[in-house]
Amino acid sequence: MSGPFSNITETIFADKSVLTESYQPETILERDEEIEAYSHALQDVLFGREPENVFLYGKAGLGKTAVTEYMMDELREEAATREQADDLHIHQINCNGRTLFMVVRQLVNRLLPEGASDFPKRGLGTGDAFDELYTQLDRIGGTHLFVIDEIDHLDDANTLLYELPRARANDHISESLVGIVGISNDYTFRQSLSPKVKDTLMETEISFSPYDAGELQTILRHRAETAFVDGVCDQSAIAKAAALAAQDMGNARQAIDFLRVGSEVAEREGDRHVIDDHIERARTLVQRGRLQNKIRDQTQHGQYILEAIATLAKENELPARSKEIQTVYETVADAHGASPLTTLKSVQDHLSDLHMLGFLIRHEQNQGRSGGQYYEYELDLDPDIIVQTRQKIVEQTS
Template identity: 80%
Template sequence: MSGPFSDLTDTIFADKSVLSESYQPEEILERDEEIEAFSHALQDVLFGREPENIFLYGKAGLGKTAVTKYMMEELESEVEVREAADDLHVHEINCNGKTLFMVVRRLVNDLLSPDASPFPKRGLGTGDAFDELYAQLDRLGGTHLIVFDEIDHLDDVDTLLYELPRARSNGHITDSLVGIIGISNNYTFRQSLSAKVKDTLMETEISFSPYDAGELRTILRDRADRAFVDGACDDSAIAKAAALSAQDMGNARQAIDLLRVGAEVAEREGDEVVDDAHIEDARTLVQRGRLRNKIRDQTEHAQYILETIAKLEERGDVPARSKEIQEGYERVADAYGATPLTTLKSIQDHLSDLHMLGFLVRHERNKGLSGGQYYEYELDLDPSIVLETREDIVQTAD
């Protein structure tokens, strides 16, 4: 008796993991200038000197994290054969959704000896965590490069970027050297820092620009050669995925996703070769997935507001004024057992942010002397995407 998987005997993939987000290429393509700048900024490590602080800027999918991982691996290998270099310790932490205390505590626990008790989650403050961090850095000695990915998402980032670069000059550490590598999707992140932090950092800035269609074709051809069996992907499909991504955001992650999803579409349809039509079908699926991720990245209350407007949209009650949205939002927040934001101004601030992020269409109304000027809002995406994403988030939390 045949089962549901009996007919699945062939695949066009040779190594599908090459198209996954977690894949780290052995060679970084089309980022030679950024790698050269990174190399110069890291050279002090090879001579046992205090490392520079480095900040990488660029939108998601432009290779910042991949280049950083590659550079850290290359540096670790080079340090092993350099007599002047100290022992190198690389620490990586993603700051998205983290508090300053959580970040410092995580660093402490990474540094602790295996037989030591973890730094407690409660009972001690951020200052205590910094004290223990300094103690552990000096216990190990050597050079420490701390990579803070998505550093622009960290609360109280000024404290972190003031404390660590000055730790040695302030006498907190004497037997170790520390350098910070910050990765940010926000090009204006530095402008938000305090003046004293800017003076303290003295960092090297490396900016990652969007890929053009030619660069994306080079990246996709390399991935396709590894990902697919011979002859399973048309060159025209690679060119189309590169062109679509270059026209949109110049994002390598998006281009690779188009290629992977296009191949999945081809397999579902029983086709042996990925072609332009499969990439076009993948475009809709990838865009839907990107929107889901963008919704997940929003704060809890911003998600409640999106859910509220999606429900209003399904009932045909849009565009809606902020007061109407506030009333629905309060019911949604109550349903999830959350305390709603109490002022209309806070709702309007969230609506403005969601409009700027492209989730909402905003209509300006002017009723003259009798009604004054105001805004009405509606979604700029399919409400089902919002509601399905919210349902997934709730189920995952449960």
């Protein structure tokens, strides 16, 4: 008796993993200038000197993390051959969804000797965690690079970026050297830092700009050589995926997703060649999936507000003012057993953030002396995507 998989005997993929987000390429393409700036910023490590702080800026999918992984591997390998270089220790952490205490505690736990008890979750404060971090740094010695991804998501980045770079100057450490590599999706992140932190950092800034269509084609062709069985993927399909991504976000991750999903469409339909039409159809699927992920990334109350606006959209009640949205939002929050935000200003702040993220269209209204100035909001995406995503989230958490 044949099973549901018995007829699946062929695939157009030779190595599909190179089209996944987790794949780390051995060769970094189209980022030569950024790599050169990076290498100059970190060269002091090779001579046993205190490393410069480095900050990388750019939207998601522009190669910041991939370049950093590559540079850390290369630096680690090169430092091991240099007599002047100290032992190099690289600590990578992502700040998304973490408080400052959680970040410092996690770093401490990674540095503790084998068999030691973890730093406690409760009972001690952030200052205690920093003290233990300094103790462990000096116990180990050498050069320590802290690679801090999504640092713009950290609730108290000022404290972290003041403490670590000044640890030696403030006599917290004497047997180790410390440097920071900060990675941010927010080009304006530095503007939010306090003046004393800006003066302390003295960092090298490296900005990652969007890829153009030609650069994305180069990246996709290189991936396609390994990903597909020979002759499967048309060059025009690669050009199509590159062009669509360049027109949208200039994002390599998006271009690779277009190529992967388009190939999956072709394989699902029994086609042995990936062509332009498959890529075009993949665009809708990829964009829908990315929207769902963006919705999931919002705070709990941000999601409730989106759900409220989707409700108003399905009832043809948009555009709407913030007060009208607040009323529906409170009903949504109550339905989910949550206490709603108590002030209109809090709701307006969320609406402003959702507008900046591209979820909402905002219209400024001016009614003169009689009505004053105010904003009205409407959705800039299909409300069904919000409703379906929220339903899945609720099902997964219930």
